[in-house]
Amino acid sequence: MFIAYGMKLSGNCYKLHLALEQLQLPYRWVEIDSMHGATRTPEYLALNANGKVPLLGIESGKYLPESNAILCYLAADSALLPNDRYERAQVLQWMFFEQYSHEPYIAVARMINAFLPADDSRRADLPRLRERGNQALAVMEQHLATRSYFVGERYSVADIALYAYTHCATDGGFDLASYPAIGQWLARVAAQPSHVLLGS
């Protein structure tokens, strides 16, 4: 039985929710309200010194943070993680792209735009976040123009990682209608067996 520590409305935590359901793994969800300090308590920092969600409890004393590392752990020896050396490296390539070139703009724009008060000073960051986020979406659009999924023409944890914040990018003020190949890929991902909705 895994323990998934996360906040249901977070895209990074949603990745776990999707993988646990689609891999039909037994788990218990522990809601951690990272918007209100629950990741900064001494008890939580003892489990994850970096003070972030999600976190996977594997067994007594074994914990794993970092959403994309958790996806790779859960998907080991499953159809969601290719065995081929180059394909597996491409899955990681897109996961690192997600955490470095995509999430810091698209997820952060969503957080500011959808969750902070209308007069919050961080709204001044939105134009720059949207510019960089659109650069990431353009890279994805070009890649998906000739492909059904990110790697090897099969649904993998790379798709889960990128779906999490792309499918709700409109929350951050992004116009997904400008990216038709992304739109078709989002529909393919949402049609996978055992798909669950963000926040459910």
Next chain:
Amino acid sequence: MFIAYGMKLSGNCYKLHLALEQLQLPYRWVEIDSMHGATRTPEYLALNANGKVPLLGIESGKYLPESNAILCYLAADSALLPNDRYERAQVLQWMFFEQYSHEPYIAVARMINAFLPADDSRRADLPRLRERGNQALAVMEQHLATRSYFVGERYSVADIALYAYTHCATDGGFDLASYPAIGQWLARVAAQPSHVLLGS
């Protein structure tokens, strides 16, 4: 024969240089001056649409970007990447930590402090970058206080990934003397066989 496209002074590119030397793999280095637009040419963007270094040329038509995905690819089936499922996931955990919580602060502070003119407006970002970078160093210090290496008490690609920008953090104005466990770990990494210096 691999082709390593990179800029020798970049820590992300240095990761490849270290791994290629330490794994004794045959390669040719192609210097790409990303500080002066060489990653934005049509020819380079055709190889890596995300316009970044490093990039690994594997064989005709096969390329792999993202420094940490390249490390995992190169280290497959070697002593630098553990076979155990949990240890391998922990290697990825620290690599995602590096790209999300470490590099955007410690590498960017170095770039601004060491490479931009004294009157560059981005110097105003340095206090915030140093605050966040020190948070990452504190997480590493706590982890290394009871360990020799990041995962499984063995040198791995997680150490290479974190060494790249940590060992030169003073370039960005960080005081490594405040982190004794990191200092001892840096010495252990530098003492590995076939270690090479940044920029060499």
